[in-house]
Amino acid sequence: MRNHMIRKASALFLSLTTLYLFASCGSKKGEATRIVPIGILLPESGRSETQSVRGLRDGLKELGYNEEENILLEMRDAKGDRGALKSMADELVSKKIHLIFTTGTRATQAAMAATSKTPIVFRHPADPVALGLVKSMKRPGGNVTGVAALALQVTENRLEVLKQVVPGVRRVHIFYASNDKFSHENFAFTSKLAEKLGLEVVEHGIKSGDELKKSFDNLQTEEGDALFHIPDDLVESEADFIFQTARQKKLPTMFNEEPWAIKGALAAYGPSYYEMGRQAAGLVDKILKGQKPENLPVELARKFDLIINMRTVNTIGLTVPPEVLKKADKVIR
Structure with missing residues (x-):
């Protein structure tokens, strides 16, 4: 008492x-x-x-x-x-x-x-x-x-947004640090969601920046391919290289935050x-x-905001549906 x-x-x-x-x-x-x-x-x-x-x-x-x-x-x-x-x-x-x-x-x-x-x-x-x-x-x-x-829980929304921005997408490439427990779990979670939405997943587990660059340089892409980003320190440390090489390969890129779209990703959807x-x-x-x-x-x-980088869109020769552009919170031109 x-x-x-x-x-x-x-x-x-x-x-x-x-x-x-x-x-x-x-x-x-x-x-x-x-x-x-x-x-x-x-x-x-x-x-x-x-x-x-x-x-x-x-x-x-x-x-x-x-x-x-x-x-x-x-x-x-x-x-x-x-x-x-x-x-x-x-x-x-x-x-x-x-x-x-x-x-x-x-x-x-x-x-x-x-x-x-x-x-x-x-x-x-x-x-x-x-x-x-x-x-x-x-x-x-x-x-x-x-x-x-x-962020992980809204991954399904981000995959759905990717399908809206790039209507012909059929396959997603996902790079992640294979020796990082959280990144590995994030990949497994994202992979299941992508397959649920009818997307084929190509896994790219890497252990260093050099391995990422070599793997990405040698990446063979097809029509309907896109790169889907999951939060990962190693991958993000090579973001500039990824954006430059993706543009050369005409590969759409979907990231999870506005700064990545500003730096060169085709699109970003995040808080x-x-x-x-x-x-x-x-x-x-x-x-x-x-x-x-x-x-x-x-x-x-x-x-949550959708940001579309039209410079990247134009560089890779993609056509984003007008109705999707209207829904975007920010369009970088």
């Missing part, structure tokens, strides 16, 4: 403290306004990260939070240096910020390693449960919650990271107003 009352008193104190912090945001002229620091931890400055942060900023502004007035965003960007994430996460925690916003797996793991108390809100393209970031989507547990796109950032702002708002991350369900990305 005594422990129960202590817990209730502690919860009441936390709620009153939070209300005090944000009541001051609407204080009268002449009264001090408490500025609440929020950390942002990024693994790099790619387009997906900048779009996520822009969405977060816009979402917070819509909810009444203004930088330098009632919130302060402490940005930390590792610029691709994985080793820097740990020290940056530790630094943010030492500054006693109220919350950390992260993008992707590595930044979220670094923040989790740095603190088990400071709330963490992530923006993640895949399944946070499978990656061990949360216990479940409905009840995350711990100090972590966020917005997830469940809008801007909208995911705006969704994350809603979770930040709830936490700052007293709710606990452990009780806030992980939200699913609400918007």
Whole structure:
């Protein structure tokens, strides 16, 4: 009984403290306004990260939070240096910020390693449960919650979109790192879905960038072929080579995020990271107003975008149905 009352008193104190912090945001002229620091931890400055942060900023502004007035965003960007994430996460925690916003797996793991108390809100393209970031989507547990796109689970939609963009597609080539457990599982999952949709699958398991280049150079393509991308670090590290060689072979390419279409893929279908950032702002708002991350369900990305690169379309001599072009969220010309 005594422990129960202590817990209730502690919860009441936390709620009153939070209300005090944000009541001051609407204080009268002449009264001090408490500025609440929020950390942002990024693994790099790619387009997906900048779009996520822009969405977060816009979402917070819509909810009444203004930088330098009632919130302060402490940005930390590792610029691709994985080793820097740990020290940056530790630094943010030492500054006693109220919350950390992260993008992707590595930044979220670094923040989790740095603190088990400071709330963490992530923006993640895949399944946070499978990656061990949360216990479940409905009840995350711990100090972590966020917005997830469940990229693997929308693979069937992406295959269907490929069939719309390239109506004559009959066979898909899938490259993946054969010594990576997750990539191997992703391939098996995608292969079953493709066959379910009547597509033949050609497997290309590779172990290095050089092997990928050699295999792709020697690839014999036929009419009705396309390359279908599944998330894989090794394959993505050779994206520029893949796009250039695919154009030479007049091979349509379907990737999973807008940046790949901008770089040269024929099409991409994936989550809008801007909208995911705006969704994350809603979770930040709830936490700052007293709710606990452990009780806030992980939200699913609400918007997915189709991007078509007409430069690539024209280069390989493909005709995309007009009705599909009209449905595209972005057409690169």
